[in-house]
Amino acid sequence: MEHSHAGASHSESLLFLTDDQLRKGIEAMFFAYRGFTADPDRILEGMDYGRAHHRALHFIHRSPGTTVNNLLGILGVTKQSLNRVLRALIEDGLVESRVGRADKRERHLHLTTKGAELERSLSDAQRARMRAAYRAAGPGAVQGFRQVLEAMMDENARRHYQSLKESTV
Template sequence: MPDTGSTTGGQSLLFLTDEQLRQGIEAMFFAYRGFTADPDRILADKSYGRAHHRALHFIHRSPGTTVNNLLGILGVTKQSLNRVLRTLVADGLVESRVGRRDKRERHLHLTDDGRALEQELSDAQRSRMRTAYRAAGPDAVAGFRQVLEAMMDRDLRRRYDALTEEGGQDG
């Protein structure tokens, strides 16, 4: 368990002020804008948005995932996800295959073009993350991950843990 009473830069982490919390919230907001800026530019050229990126990312992470599983991960409405998937399928980036055991299920896979776009989007984000992680150092990276995981509610944490247990396809 981390030592929440330790100090960093003279600030106690056990008793954070509202101002320190506000600074953290604002830092997260601007970091997220930076993290999504490069993919947003790539997506805009193709008339796609962040929902398309998220779908591509998680289909890549779990090839053959079902539409229902993707709904649970993304936390969007079925109508919203269907709109995104229809576009990705029509544009030849995602294949929707009928389930072998349950014909009602649709299993999602990236096509070669889908994998190429996902790679381009992820490369941009990995580059930004790599630069930030190197600048911050290993202790900060571990602490950052702990903070992110501690912010997840129980259900989201289970989904995240399931993805990290599956391993991944490092690019």
């Protein structure tokens, strides 16, 4: 049942979303994610890489020299899972792991030229899709979309996201 109050602002009316409206939002998120990942999935298809490899490349590109531990926190995966992904990327010459200068136990991750080229092709495809969607929706919707996404993040994810927003690359 739709709730509506005479004189209620648009934002107040959003507080009374029905289960059907929420279900439609959930379904839209599923289909949008499928579209958002389709282009990179096609690029990675014949390379024995998947979305975990894509995410690792993205965040290593975003923060060159990031440590394995930092990447673990950003991706929210197990050490075993990340090690499998990094091993493949390093063996295939896409990522290099450098010993830390201050702490020899740390491993700092950098994309190689080959890794940067793959990351660029993956992100170019997603940027094109996002750019088209943002243009179609308009600036108000873009800001609202970001607010919704940020509100859905758990505290740990939000902290990593905020640190990335504050860094300049």
